[in-house]
Structure formats: C-alpha cells, structure tokens
Amino acid sequence: MEHLARLYPAHLDELQNRTKAALSRSGYEALAIHVGQPRGIFLDDNPYPFKPNPHFKQWLPVVDNPHCWVIVNGEDKPKLLFYRPVDFWHKVADVPSDYWSEHFDIVLIDSADAAAKALPDNKGRVAYIGEHLEYAKSLGFSDCNPAPVLNYLHYHRAYKTEWELACMRKANAIAVKGHLAARDAFMAGNSEFAINQAYLSATEQGENDLPYGNIVALNRHGAILHYMHFDRAVQPQNRSFLIDAGASFNGFSADITRTYAREENAFAELISAVNALQKDLVAALKPGLKYADLHHQCHLGIAAILKDVGVIHCDGETALETGINRAFFPHGLGHHLGLQVHDVGGFMADDYGTPQPAPAKHPFLRTTRTVEAGNVLTIEPGLYFIDSLLEEVASGSHSDLVNWDKVESFKPYGGIRIEDNVIVHQDGLENMTRKLGLA
Incomplete structure (x- = not known):
C-alpha cells in the first residue's frame, strides 16, 4: 500500500493535466464524473450487479459505491461527493480514509437530493461524464459526454501512469x-x-x-x-x-x-x-x-x-x-x-x-x-x-x-x-x- 501511496500523487497530476487540456479544447469549465447508480431488474426489487463508470474509477479506487461524483477542472483540488446513506438493510461504505482520500475535498452525501445540492451551480458550463443521461438532464446538465472531451481522454488513456x-x-x-x-x-x-x-x-x-x-x-x-x-x-x-x-x-x-x-x-x-x-x-x-x-x-x-x-x-x-x-x-x-x-x-x-x-x-x-x-x-x-x-x-x-x-x-x-x-x-x-x- 505504501508503494501505491507514493505513486498516486503523480497519477493524479497526470489526470489533472489531461482534464485541463480536454477542457481547454472543448470550452467547458469542469467535468462532473458520475460513478453511476444501480439499475433495477424488470419487475423485481433487486438491481443488476453494479459496475462503476471507468472514468470515475481512474481517479480513485472506489469501485463498489454508487451515487458518488468527482468534480474536476484540472487545477483545483478535486471534489468528491461520497455517498453514505442512512441504511439498515445494506452495508454503508466507510468514510474514506485511505491514502488517496487526502487528495480530495470530500463531501458526504446521503441522498440524490444531497448530491444535487452539492453539484456545481453553473451546470451549463460543466460537462456530465457518465451513462445516466436522463438523470443528468433532470439535474440541469445540458451537455453529456461531449465528443471533444471523451476523444481526448480516451486517446490518452492508452498511456498508463x-x-x-x-x-x-x-x-x-x-x-x-x-x-x-x-x-x-x-x-x-x-x-x-x-x-x-x-x-x-x-x-x-x-x-x-x-x-x-x-x-x-x-x-x-x-x-x-x-x-x-x-x-x-x-x-x-x-x-x-x-x-x-x-x-x-x-x-x-x-x-x-x-x-x-x-x-x-x-x-x-x-x-x-x-x-x-x-x-x-x-x-x-x-x-x-x-x-x-x-x-x-x-x-x-x-x-x-x-x-x-x-x-x-x-x-x-x-x-x-x-x-x-x-x-x-x-x-x-x-x-x-x-x-x-x-x-x-x-x-x-x-x-x-x-x-x-x-x-x-x-x-x-x-x-x-x-x-x-x-x-x-x-x-x-x-x-x-x-x-x-x-x-x-x-x-x-x-x-x-x-x-x-x-x-x-x-x-x-x-x-x-x-x-x-x-x-x-x-x-x-x-x-x-x-x-x-x-x-
């Protein structure tokens, strides 16, 4: 774990640089990267297995907690909206304390409403990155997965940190x-x-x-x-x-x-x-x-x-x-x-x-x-x-x-x-x- 902790800051710096370049090219001020949310099985009260948005998990090793967000602009400290509901049916994720957590401004949220309030106000200048497009639009995002941003990020993902x-x-x-x-x-x-x-x-x-x-x-x-x-x-x-x-x-x-x-x-x-x-x-x-x-x-x-x-x-x-x-x-x-x-x-x-x-x-x-x-x-x-x-x-x-x-x-x-x-x-x-x- 110490080895990963030593390497992580340089990894984050590289992602910040890529984000800054993608934003400069596309004209947006920031990216709102949504980890995703469970999808319910038809006519059932169980969800399909949850899989996180790969753009989200590139920033931090959180792969099993839905409803989270990372807000980045390539310069400021990234902001993490971390989902911790009040729930006695399921295990609630622990408050982040691993080596990577110090590199984020962490806001704990307990509901979709709390997430909506913590997201940037100027959503017209922020690009949504994720798969839940109807939900994103209901929150006020007008641009979802813009091609200039994704093209830049996808191309450079071939170069591993x-x-x-x-x-x-x-x-x-x-x-x-x-x-x-x-x-x-x-x-x-x-x-x-x-x-x-x-x-x-x-x-x-x-x-x-x-x-x-x-x-x-x-x-x-x-x-x-x-x-x-x-x-x-x-x-x-x-x-x-x-x-x-x-x-x-x-x-x-x-x-x-x-x-x-x-x-x-x-x-x-x-x-x-x-x-x-x-x-x-x-x-x-x-x-x-x-x-x-x-x-x-x-x-x-x-x-x-x-x-x-x-x-x-x-x-x-x-x-x-x-x-x-x-x-x-x-x-x-x-x-x-x-x-x-x-x-x-x-x-x-x-x-x-x-x-x-x-x-x-x-x-x-x-x-x-x-x-x-x-x-x-x-x-x-x-x-x-x-x-x-x-x-x-x-x-x-x-x-x-x-x-x-x-x-x-x-x-x-x-x-x-x-x-x-x-x-x-x-x-x-x-x-x-x-x-x-x-x-």
Missing part, C-alpha cells in the same frame, strides 16, 4: 493464482463448474469483482470463443482445457488465457507451437510498431503451424488470401488493457477522434494504433476447430487446401488460445503474466 501499472501488476498476480488453481483442478478431472469455483476461491474474487465472465472450456467447448456455460457434469474424458479469466485490482483489469492438454499427444504439440509463436509475437512488440502489422505476422505464424502439422497444404500468404486462415484464427491478436478489458481508444488516429478502423481483411482486430511506451497490450494468438467456420471452407473453392482428416482428429480438443498482459516500456518489455510464473 506508474500507479496504474502497479495496479495492473497486482491484478495479474491475483489472476495467476486463479489460473494455477484452475489448471490443477483440470488435471484432477473436475467439471467446468468446479474448475471455475477453484479459480474464484484462489483469487478471492466473486463474479462481480472479475473484469469479465470467466471462460472455462473443456474439450470441444474450447472452440466456442466466449463459452461461459460452466457444465456441472464431469466429462468422461478431460482431453483439453482452455481458460480465459482475469482479475481486478482498484478497478484495473488482468486478462489471461491458457490452454492445456491432459496427455502428451499431437494436440499438446500444437499448444507448444502456439505458445512459442505467442512468445515471439510478444518479443516483437516495440514502440513504433503498428499493431495491425503484428496481427498480420501472427496470421503468418498460425498458417506456418497449420502447414507444419499437415492441416493445410499452402503457405501463409495463400492461406490469408483465400480466407482459409481466418477459419482457424478468426479474432484479433489482442487489445489495449486497463480500466476496461477492451480498453477504449484502439481505433483512434489522434486525440481529436480521427477514426482508424480495422482493415477489411481483419474486421475483429481491436486496435490499429501504433505501439508506444506506456501502453499495456494483450497478445493472444489462437488456433481453433470451429464447425461453422470450417464448413464454409469445406463448401468453398479452396477446400482442397485443407487436410480434412487432420481437422477431424483435432476437433475433439476444441481450440487453443494463449494470452499475456504486456507493458511496453521505452527500453524494453515487461510481460506481467509470465513474470509471475505462469508458463
């Missing part, structure tokens, strides 16, 4: 504990549900603490990219295991994927080949590299693996040109990571919001930006045997380029994905995930 990096290292450390426990549960022959429970127990995080829903897939389920079913039944044979699961710390995310084979066989060799490719792609990350170029390099690497094991009969460029490769690797190589798992700003050419979309051949690529120091990126090559995509190839004009007997032999194993979280420094790389001992 040292405090943010420290939080992300901690999130990775928590997630790695879960991955090791899940691997052991798989090797012990457990069900998907039991493996997920082992993960949650090891991380000491509940499902709403996690940055996204865990993917815990045995056998053919590994071919479903976002499989989140958690089968309760123990499988007659646990051939393979794909786990894509993260953790959160102070609102910052880890996003890690691993794939395992139960036996030393051809699929285990395929995992080793994808793992080696993933390490090579990480090593290629550097400031000045276009991420889309690395994605193209990944496609060539996947094609080389497929050719080496006899799944395809052509070189990488032919596999890409014919579309065959995208049947085996349909998603993007990775994405920016931070306050959100798929962090914002990936398709922006500049902080004015000039679009830089994914290339037509790679529509699911999640960032097209040039890699720069201070970025945190995931690198996650994949190789899958997905029925619907393979059927398209089988019925097309290039079916003869695929060894369908080989494809059938790999289908029972589902697929492979290997994902690390990597900090790009000016003078090198920091693979947070492998640094923590996850091979």
Whole structure:
C-alpha cells in the first residue's frame, strides 16, 4: 500500500493535466464524473450487479459505491461527493480514509437530493461524464459526454501512469493464482463448474469483482470463443482445457488465457507451437510498431503451424488470401488493457477522434494504433476447430487446401488460445503474466 501511496500523487497530476487540456479544447469549465447508480431488474426489487463508470474509477479506487461524483477542472483540488446513506438493510461504505482520500475535498452525501445540492451551480458550463443521461438532464446538465472531451481522454488513456501499472501488476498476480488453481483442478478431472469455483476461491474474487465472465472450456467447448456455460457434469474424458479469466485490482483489469492438454499427444504439440509463436509475437512488440502489422505476422505464424502439422497444404500468404486462415484464427491478436478489458481508444488516429478502423481483411482486430511506451497490450494468438467456420471452407473453392482428416482428429480438443498482459516500456518489455510464473 505504501508503494501505491507514493505513486498516486503523480497519477493524479497526470489526470489533472489531461482534464485541463480536454477542457481547454472543448470550452467547458469542469467535468462532473458520475460513478453511476444501480439499475433495477424488470419487475423485481433487486438491481443488476453494479459496475462503476471507468472514468470515475481512474481517479480513485472506489469501485463498489454508487451515487458518488468527482468534480474536476484540472487545477483545483478535486471534489468528491461520497455517498453514505442512512441504511439498515445494506452495508454503508466507510468514510474514506485511505491514502488517496487526502487528495480530495470530500463531501458526504446521503441522498440524490444531497448530491444535487452539492453539484456545481453553473451546470451549463460543466460537462456530465457518465451513462445516466436522463438523470443528468433532470439535474440541469445540458451537455453529456461531449465528443471533444471523451476523444481526448480516451486517446490518452492508452498511456498508463506508474500507479496504474502497479495496479495492473497486482491484478495479474491475483489472476495467476486463479489460473494455477484452475489448471490443477483440470488435471484432477473436475467439471467446468468446479474448475471455475477453484479459480474464484484462489483469487478471492466473486463474479462481480472479475473484469469479465470467466471462460472455462473443456474439450470441444474450447472452440466456442466466449463459452461461459460452466457444465456441472464431469466429462468422461478431460482431453483439453482452455481458460480465459482475469482479475481486478482498484478497478484495473488482468486478462489471461491458457490452454492445456491432459496427455502428451499431437494436440499438446500444437499448444507448444502456439505458445512459442505467442512468445515471439510478444518479443516483437516495440514502440513504433503498428499493431495491425503484428496481427498480420501472427496470421503468418498460425498458417506456418497449420502447414507444419499437415492441416493445410499452402503457405501463409495463400492461406490469408483465400480466407482459409481466418477459419482457424478468426479474432484479433489482442487489445489495449486497463480500466476496461477492451480498453477504449484502439481505433483512434489522434486525440481529436480521427477514426482508424480495422482493415477489411481483419474486421475483429481491436486496435490499429501504433505501439508506444506506456501502453499495456494483450497478445493472444489462437488456433481453433470451429464447425461453422470450417464448413464454409469445406463448401468453398479452396477446400482442397485443407487436410480434412487432420481437422477431424483435432476437433475433439476444441481450440487453443494463449494470452499475456504486456507493458511496453521505452527500453524494453515487461510481460506481467509470465513474470509471475505462469508458463
């Protein structure tokens, strides 16, 4: 905690500078950043799980207390409206006393009415940042989430402060504990549900603490990219295991994927080949590299693996040109990571919001930006045997380029994905995930 306390003032200074620049560009006097409020379930007296506005949690590590606000203008001490109702039904948040609290003018509020009175009077000159637009307008805000402000803030969110990096290292450390426990549960022959429970127990995080829903897939389920079913039944044979699961710390995310084979066989060799490719792609990350170029390099690497094991009969460029490769690797190589798992700003050419979309051949690529120091990126090559995509190839004009007997032999194993979280420094790389001992 002392380490975070030392880093926090510089983090706050950077956010103040970004705010000042965004306000200067847009003409507003301040930002009113709303953490959000619970949304009720239809015809029910329970709310959906609460998720805080990422703009709010970038300023301070409060991720579970709705109805709060941060008022900032880039110069004055930030103002925090902190919600503490009189409530005997639910746990009320403690009065802030952690290291970050001294950097805010804190006003305790106990109701929406109290918040309305504590907000700035000149709401026509203050931009509302949040998702509850009707509520904001009822309070008198005329401008909600103005594009010039969001474009500037979203673009610069790709450059992490040292405090943010420290939080992300901690999130990775928590997630790695879960991955090791899940691997052991798989090797012990457990069900998907039991493996997920082992993960949650090891991380000491509940499902709403996690940055996204865990993917815990045995056998053919590994071919479903976002499989989140958690089968309760123990499988007659646990051939393979794909786990894509993260953790959160102070609102910052880890996003890690691993794939395992139960036996030393051809699929285990395929995992080793994808793992080696993933390490090579990480090593290629550097400031000045276009991420889309690395994605193209990944496609060539996947094609080389497929050719080496006899799944395809052509070189990488032919596999890409014919579309065959995208049947085996349909998603993007990775994405920016931070306050959100798929962090914002990936398709922006500049902080004015000039679009830089994914290339037509790679529509699911999640960032097209040039890699720069201070970025945190995931690198996650994949190789899958997905029925619907393979059927398209089988019925097309290039079916003869695929060894369908080989494809059938790999289908029972589902697929492979290997994902690390990597900090790009000016003078090198920091693979947070492998640094923590996850091979």
